[in-house]
Amino acid sequence: MLDTLEMCSQEKEFRSILFALCYFHAVVAERRKFGPQGWNRPYPFSTGDLTISVSVLHNYLQASSKVPYDDLRYLVGEIMYGGHITDDWDRRLCRTYLEEFIKPEMLEGELCLAPGFPLPGNMDYNGYHQYIDDALPPESPYLYGLHPNAEIGFLTQRSERLLRTVLELQPRDSSTGQGALGTREEMVRVLRGSGDPGGDAPLVQNAKFSLKFNFI
Secondary structure (H helix, E strand, O other), X not given: OHHHHOOOOOHHHHXXXXXXXXXXXXXXXXXXXXXXXXXXXXXXXXXXXXXXXXXXXXXXXXXXXXXXXXXXXXXXXXXXXXXXOOOHHHHHHHHHHHXXXXXXXXXXXOOEEEOOEEOOOOOOHHHHHHHHHHHOOOOOHHHHOOOOOHHHHHHHHHHHHHXXXXXXXXXXXXXXXXXXXXXXXXHHHHHOOOOOOOOOOHHHHHHHHHHHHHHO
């Protein structure tokens, strides 16, 4: 990355658009965890898409004294990332992100990538890292342009997967050693807290702790 920041003669333009591209990549990749609310269909976005987009950005800036915003948005949104997209509404969403993230205002200090997160000025590698640590808001659906309720489905899915894994790790029959939970039915009763009317069963407490740990 250090070499990447230094490889273009139009340093200010290159670094600003590069930062915006990195944020764009993070947004489109992370929206997948929200399921159909993030994208209508799952797409295999990867760091290879970002790497190729950065190479295209470098080549265009080296060949022209002006920033070809329209060309860059088209190549990134319709070919590099858009090549994965098969749904018309998803393609429109991708195009809208790029129209907001890559535009002339970004060089004038007037662009916010997210609420409370303006595009930084010209910095070095360590400066960008420090800026992200200090200025990036806590992760929430707002960062992706989603309603806060979009997280409910994601958290529910994660908790169901966690509890399903706990169940699958338990013995399937009652012929187990002393201290084992036994059958699936016994396991369900323990998870429901039937043996502890005043509170959660130990396994439920452990599941809650693991779930919180995964989300921190």
